[in-house]
């Protein structure tokens with residue numbers, strides 16, 4: 313039976329119109345003013361926005377970092393996502409050293425298949441460059457995984473500049489998309505050694521050993537190499553004003569650069585690392601939270617369009633795990649924050665409700681731009697005929713308070729405890745099926761792998 317979402321205001325990245333939306337099967341089949349009910353089931357969207365399902369292009373839903381497991385897995389993380397309006401995630405698939413990308417893809421499929429409550433795809437991580445891995449790049453594209461992730465930080469993940477250069481050439485040859493974690497890992501290692509040698513072991517030292525300049529240097533190096541290859545590239549979790557300046561300079565010279573930031577860099581600051589009783593460890597993520605000045609620069613970037621997308625870098629380790637591994641040595645604190653659940657309400661509250669950005673821009677940042685960049689568009693990221701019926705009926709007035717007590721993310725803390733939010737997903741549809749209502753998932757495990765082509769405009 314078809315469904316008629318009636319009485320709401322349909323918002324895409326450049327339009328907002330009072331329209332009813334009819335869903336049938338997995339697709340949007342009719343859009344129009346005051347559509348006749350016919351034999352459709354009616355969903356009342358009056359007073360609400362009708363938004364394309366949100367896409368989170370940066371999650372680590374289920375991960376072992378070498379010594380600790382995330383508190384979420386695909387089952388729980390995807391429930392937390394879809395309950396609050398995120399209908400698709402692009403998770404970071406990370407192979408073990410010496411193993412093939414095909415092995416990694418099989419592992420991630422096994423993690424997600426028949427468990428995910430939202431749709432999903434992956435960015436395939438490249439942590440070393442060998443002839444065998446070079447051969448696998450086109451294979452990944454054939455399998456529908458058309459974006460890749462590399463690291464300039466973390467000893468177990470980072471490659472050399474030469475490896476990055478070679479990988480970029482291979483990715484360019486298949487029109488793939490690359491995202492890189494930009495921090496200068498070698499210098500961070502040295503700073504960490506110096507701090508530990510001086511007896512500085514607490515979480516307040518985490519941001520001091522990962523200063524802004526080491527991100528900006530890595531961004532500059534990455535963009536320089538990409539420019540040599542002629543590859544359009546993505547910068548994941550950009551967090552500093554200096555990095556944004558580097559991006560603007562590269563763009564002024566004609567380079568195509570996509571920029572992602574995350575809610576934590578728009579809302580939290582580095583003074584949290586100095587909380588007493590090891591509480592600062594809750595906020596250990598990399599790049600670290602930054603200063604108020606960085607936050608203001610990022611918001612300016614969001615408003616001006618210099619920042620293209622907002623995803624979460626969801627990677628939650630329990631506070632108990634952070635204490636267990638990192639109490640005596642801040643460099644051992646498992647890094648990452650929970651966030652896949654709270655992104656829509658936090659960005660709506662701090663961005664749209666404050667008047668910083670329009671609801672249209674909100675849709676672009678959390679859905680349409682991501683769909684376009686990662687070749688999910690127009691299947692996803694837009695409310696239009698024949699698109700997947702991934703729809704969020706968003707109540708702009710609903711008030712809520714974020715708390716660990718009520719969150720669906722399986723984490724023993726929230727980075728936003730007590731934060732008051734405005735705006736909430738009232739109903740969430742995934743490919744035509746109502747999967748969540750008032751923050752609760754009513755049809756779990758509806759998610760499936762979404763095959764992606766390549767972004768021809770990159």
Ligand SMILES: [Zn+2]
Pocket residue numbers: 370372404625627
């Ligand atoms: Zn990440």
